Amino acid sequence: MKLSNNLYWYYYEGLKNNCNTIIIKTERCILIDPGHLWNLENLLQKIRKDKINPKKIDFIFNSHSHPDHCESTEALSKYSKAKISMHELEAKYLQNDGEMLFKMFELKVPNFNIDFFLEDSFVLNGKTLKIIHTPGHSPGSICIYWPEMKFLICGDLIFAYSFGRTDLPGGDPSLIKKSIEEVSRLDIEYLLPGHGDIIKGKTDVKNNFDYVLKIIEYNY
Numbered sequence: 001m002k003l004s005n006n007l008y009w010y011y012y013e014g015l016k017n018n019c020n021t022i023i024i025k026t027e028r029c030i031l032i033d034p035g036h037l038w039n040l041e042n043l044l045q046k047i048r049k050d051k052i053n054p055k056k057i058d059f060i061f062n063s064h065s066h067p068d069h070c071e072s073t074e075a076l077s078k079y080s081k082a083k084i085s086m087h088e089l090e091a092k093y094l095q096n097d098g099e100m101l102f103k104m105f106e107l108k109v110p111n112f113n114i115d116f117f118l119e120d121s122f123v124l125n126g127k128t129l130k131i132i133h134t135p136g137h138s139p140g141s142i143c144i145y146w147p148e149m150k151f152l153i154c155g156d157l158i159f160a161y162s163f164g165r166t167d168l169p170g171g172d173p174s175l176i177k178k179s180i181e182e183v184s185r186l187d188i189e190y191l192l193p194g195h196g197d198i199i200k201g202k203t204d205v206k207n208n209f210d211y212v213l214k215i216i217e218y219n220y
Contacts, residue, residue: 002050004149006127009192010046012039019069019194022153023047024146026125028058031082032144032153033069033194040072055080061118062086063155063194064141065094066168067107074112083115087133090140091117097169098138118142132183136176137164143183150189157183159193163212173220180216184209 001009008023018039022032029052035043044054057080062070065086077084090098091114102109118131130145137156141164144153156164158180166173184206191199191208199208 003151003190003198007146007149007151008047008050008052009198010043011197012195014039017068019156020192020196022192023052023057024124024129025052026127028125029056030059030061030124031057031076032061033063033155034060034072034076035070036068037072037075040075043072057082060084061144062090063143063153064138065090065098065110066138066156067102067105069155069194070110071102071107074110077112084112085116085118086114087119087131087140087142088117089133089135090138090142093139093170100169134176134179134183136166136172136174136179138168138170141179143179145183145186145188147187150187151192152183152186152188152190153192154183154194156194158191158209158212159196160199161208161211162196163216164194173216177213177216177220180209180213184213 003009006026010021012018012020018035019033024030047054060073060082099109120131122129132143134141134143134157141155166176188205189202191205199205
């Protein structure tokens, strides 16, 4: 689904666990979180319906390395020749506890090279995306903030009235609270989570942050 001239949202509606995918497209194209391998062809079909050629994806960004977000990174990169990127701490995590998660779910451990690390910002044809390190769900989780459009792509940091689990290896409740507090100060009109629906409008976004932070405070 096209959200703006440069932003596309692919909501995952199935019953099995898988993530939402986002595309930012200018003259070049970024795909964020390709999801599980078994859903890749379904995702590519949706992308083609929006008249985007998957073979012309230039970059694959991973908000983090959990299987439901990045299992198909290797296959999509081979198909499109896209460069792969994630936070440096997440790359290290993937070689240790993150690799164990794939084995835990009886999935093939990813075998791809990371072309560059995501940190601070990324400029795409003159448009600056802020890369915000938001640990808590995993050590190298990131959010991607587009100040011009007031979009926050937040992976598994925060959802509609919920937040990312912290009971998997590398999770940390105190860090996820700090990360959510940090991004809650941004000027956001669209919150695009890794699972579930988009949260639209400044008031609803603020109310969602307030509610989630109260839940965390109560539980931790």
